[in-house]
Amino acid sequence: MCAERTLPKFDTASAKITKEEGLILYEDMVLGREVEDKCAEMYYRGKMFGFVHLYNGQEAVSSGIVKALRTKGDYVCSTYRDHVHALSAGVPAKEVMAELFGKETGCSKGRGGSMHMFSAEHGLLGGYAFVAEGIPVATGAAFQSKYRREAMGDDSSDSVAVCFFGDGASNNGQFFECLNMAALWKLPIIYVVENNAQLPNLKSIKKLVYSTWLGMRLTVWMC
Ligand SMILES: Cc1ncc(C[n+]2csc(CCOP(=O)(O)OP(=O)(O)O)c2C)c(N)n1
Ligand SMILES: [Mg+2]
Numbered sequence: 001m002c003a004e005r006t007l008p009k010f011d012t013a014s015a016k017i018t019k020e021e022g023l024i025l026y027e028d029m030v031l032g033r034e035v036e037d038k039c040a041e042m043y044y045r046g047k048m049f050g051f052v053h054l055y056n057g058q059e060a061v062s063s064g065i066v067k068a069l070r071t072k073g074d075y076v077c078s079t080y081r082d083h084v085h086a087l088s089a090g091v092p093a094k095e096v097m098a099e100l101f102g103k104e105t106g107c108s109k110g111r112g113g114s115m116h117m118f119s120a121e122h123g124l125l126g127g128y129a130f131v132a133e134g135i136p137v138a139t140g141a142a143f144q145s146k147y148r149r150e151a152m153g154d155d156s157s158d159s160v161a162v163c164f165f166g167d168g169a170s171n172n173g174q175f176f177e178c179l180n181m182a183a184l185w186k187l188p189i190i191y192v193v194e195n196n197a198q199l200p201n202l203k204s205i206k207k208l209v210y211s212t213w214l215g216m217r218l219t220v221w222m223c
Contacts, residue, residue: 042100067088076122079128079134079165081127089119091119125138135178139181158188161189162192167193167194
């Protein structure tokens with residue numbers, strides 16, 4: 001049996017944010033919540049079509065991580081719960097909303113809808129309907145950054161990719177394959193597991209055990 005590893009301790013006291021930085025984060029979180037609330041209203045009024053997955057309660061994850069990236073050059077890769085990641089990445093709320101209504105003015109020209117927000121301009125590699133589908137895409141973005149720098153000698157290539165996915169996605173083969181590649185090749189990528197304990201098809205006691213197991217599983221790649 002795999003021995004449990006302890007997580008590294010972070011010194012939160014030394015992590016200071018200024019009032020201005022705090023306001024940027026707060027504004028981003030409020031924007032995310034307001035867009036999602038309006039989205040829920042429109043969906044339940046039958047104005048939006050297809051599936052809509054909301055992000056209420058998880059906004060701080062998106063704001064805290066995406067706002068720490070550069071606005072140009074770094075990459076964000078999302079899941080089907082992607083509206084707020086798009087907003088944090090800088091996609092204007094108007095374009096996110098237009099996409100939800102299937103309009104040409106949406107960030108994916110109205111062809112993607114809720115689960116497929118995309119913006120090359122903002123480094124948003126996409127939302128993905130299939131669970132874990134974004135993990136290899138983000139890993140590829142990190143690989144090209146390193147390849148261009150080390151194999152092609154381009155010193156300006158220093159992009160970092162952030163890959164968001166849910167706890168359920170860590171049961172998918174792509175998760176294991178990509179984390180192995182990233183660890184072996186030391187790729188510039190941050191994998192963010194949004195462990196919201198929402199993992200359809202598992203009963204709650206199994207979910208509890210699964211969450212503990214997920215923590216143990218991730219520490220393997222941190223060693
Ligand atoms: C490859 C694949 N298998 C199954 C599904 C059906 N499905 C939709 S949501 C979901 C659970 C995903 O849970 P998690 O990754 O934790 O994301 P959360 O909804 O909690 O954000 C599943 C299995 C899917 N979309 N893609
Ligand atoms: Mg989940």
